[in-house]
Amino acid sequence: MDNIKETILEVILSILPITIVITILQFTLIWLPMEMFLQFLIGVLMVGAGLILFLLGVNIGLLPVGEMIGSALSKTKKVWLIVFFGFLLGLVVTIAEPDVRVLSSQVDQVSGGQIPMDILILAVAIGVAIFVALAMVRIIFSINIVYLLAGGYALVFLLAAFTPSVFVPISFDAGGVTTGPLTVPFILALGVGVASVMKGKSSSSDGFGLVALASIGPILSVLLLGVIYG
Structure with a gap:
């Protein structure tokens, strides 16, 4: 459970800065069509969910398996x-x-x-x-x-x-x-x-x-x- 919380916080802190910057630019300089800006926000949510699942998969599966394969081959x-x-x-x-x-x-x-x-x-x-x-x-x-x-x-x-x-x-x-x-x-x-x-x-x-x-x-x-x- 702690690992899940840490991963979610890590992803939020990674995505939040670029989301804030683009939001500021949207309402000050670039003024994208609202439909495109909403697509960006939906994309951010999808990226966040995908990264959380991906990083959990890496920590739970890829890292331990990679290390075990290396150890088994060396033996x-x-x-x-x-x-x-x-x-x-x-x-x-x-x-x-x-x-x-x-x-x-x-x-x-x-x-x-x-x-x-x-x-x-x-x-x-x-x-x-x-x-x-x-x-x-x-x-x-x-x-x-x-x-x-x-x-x-x-x-x-x-x-x-x-x-x-x-x-x-x-x-x-x-x-x-x-x-x-x-x-x-x-x-x-x-x-x-x-x-x-x-x-x-x-x-x-x-x-x-x-x-x-x-x-x-x-x-x-x-x-x-x-x-x-x-």
Whole structure:
């Protein structure tokens, strides 16, 4: 019950500021048609209800399951199994990420279908999956995350020099949308679960940094897509 109250309060505090600002603008500057403003208020209520249910689902289901999967995989002591399922889970969670679908539909619309929605979603998902698998390797072999981040962004700037300019902003937006409300909780929980078994509870903080690595993958994959389409 306390968890439900905290979630409701968190959502209200998140939505209330933008609702107040738009309401003030409505009656001072923009003066939208009243029908559209009422649609906005109804949308706010729907978003609030959806976020409450979503966050409860994340806390009750996704976080515990992600951590348990990471722990169970680590107990097998099979590196290839941990890396493979890290790749697979990164792939399917990203495909399900709402933010990725929003970006893909916008890009598809703006490009007039030249960059198909399904291709972009798949490219982003594969990019995330590869770097989640790489993050599993980092946890297992205690690789310094600074080297991986430096190497990843070096590749990003190298590829950006050979990619049509239109793909560069899309690629960085693709990296941003993978830090959405579905991907982040699950991937973080997975990493913490793997680290807690492989390195002990005292070193479970090694499970963090997965999101930073995972966001590089989509940037690289979309830049590669640009090289291909370019």
